[in-house]
Amino acid sequence: MIRIAMVEDEAAVREQLMGYVQRYTRQYGTEFSVTEFADGVDILEDYRPVYDIVFLDVEMKHLDGMETARRIRALDADVVLIFITNMAQYAIKGYAVGALDYVLKPVPYFAFSQQLQKAVEKVSRHARHYLAVPVEGGLRRLDTVQIYYLESEGHRVHFYTEEGEFTAPGALKTFEEKLAACPFARCNSGYLVNLAQVRGVQQGVVEVGPYELQVSRPKRKSFLAALADHIGGEGV
């Protein structure tokens, strides 16, 4: 079940979009629960990050869409924001709030369904993944987004995470296979980097969280391609 918030001050448009969501469910089988709001003020009142996708009208009476988006983004880093507007130039600055998509009014069903499909894909990518790592005295459950990178050393693997470093037995390749669903890539044969933690790429060096790692020449091309795939697919 994907939770949608529909923030739109025109009741007619709101109704139309609700109809589109139902039509999408009939077409693709994806179930949604939709909450309606008539203004930006309404959704922000006692806001909790429970939504997966928020459709936001740009022009609203009390609080406009851009400002609403800014405040939602401050409270919720993961939610997918999509603007609804009849003025394209109001949405072009959407990157500032991580909203890279918008639909133009009057909204045709096909454009809306494509946008929704993309958002649904993004939501499923955002789902948390946990990695069970064997450590001394049991298994350690690790949220993959917290990992900076993995380093292989003989038959052991060093983990560098937001919560410190630790070592586990095993081969880097085994962990790489377990992390296949997450955005990880090798920047050289010994390092497996969490692409979501990359802060910059300079000549032969990648910054991952507080660390700087060498990018080897043979791995450079595939690493950049993986990074492009991650950033291009993410867009937040």
Next chain:
Amino acid sequence: MTALPNIPRLYTALAECMAILLYAWPLPRRFGKRPTIVLTGGWAVALSGFLHATGGVPLAWWIPCMAAAIGLSYLYLWASRDIRWLEAGYVCARAFILAELAASVEWQLHCALFPHRGGGDGLALLLLAVVDGVLYGTVFWLERRRPSPTGKLTVSNKAALVAVVMAAMVFAVSNLLFLGDGEVNMSIYYIRTLVDFCGVLILTIQHDQLRESALHSELEAMDEVLHRQYEQYKRSKEGIKLINSRYHELKIQIANIRAERDQAKQDAALARMESGIRQYEAENKTGNPVLDTLLTAKSMECQEQGINMTSVADGQWLGFLSTREICTLVGVPLDNAVESLTAEPDPEKRLLRVAIYAQSGCVMLRFENYCAAPVALGPDGLPVRSAHGGYDLRGVQAAARQHGGTMTVKWENSWFTVRILLPIPEKESM
């Protein structure tokens, strides 16, 4: 005539160091300032030490020693500057021949003026300073004075190979006479200087040609942007004329709508007004003037073709790209998408999405267009010939690679996507 002494090795080392530094100066550094200075110091000491130590080797060893010295300079260039290995060869070849000329001229004058003084003599050192100063000063001034295209001058592999072969030839010819058993005399020095001078001349002319062709293509790209701007200007002029007549029309239309009692007719009239207004919404402000022009021109074209184009673009990160590069990186994928979309029969499905944004220290340019038919990709990851749109994305890929970035293309769920990832340079170097 008495046998003349050959050039002191430290003189040669000085000439080499100065020539390499002269040409390396404008090139972008591979590392920060401090490591570069340390690397430069280390290389200069190593080169001087090596040349000094191998000063007395027999003739058979002389050529391997020279080759090793050149190799050292080459490694320094490649390691300290952000250039490809063939480009480093190109710079190294130019610097080496210039160093040969400088050392040769200086020593010829030395031998002509005071053949019996040694290399460490005060007067000899003064002559060294004057000759090297004048020669390198002139070359430096000539290099700086010539206009250079924005960004780095790209040296093709062919040009680099030609330069290296030319330098090797010049070096061989200029030193051929030393290999004979005959006594070294002034005429040999004279010939050496002359051959080296020719070498410098040839390589400089080649460099100038490269620079000119780069400037030329830059100019062509500028021309294209100007052309687009002119078209934009023509459009806005037409637009203003249209607006003026529309004011009048709108007034009449509003009066008519007010008077109209039928809801359906009122709605239809309002829809007509709305579509009339939409035409003037196409202006883009992204923070980069070249991108603004491109996006505005393209979104107007899309409107004419019935393509629904949406763009979210942060242009402020594109400052490190030249006009031509932005035209290539944005214009070609857009043209390609538009061409593919015009073939789509259902106007509701003519969708084009553009997103340009910064993330993780990189800038991402993403172009997506609806395309129902699968696009076959070749082994190089690009669409096979004319499989999608008619435009060649190879140039886009080359432009992305130029900046250490990458371009990937994919087709998935009826959407064709071009993604360009470019690392944002930490700072514009030197």
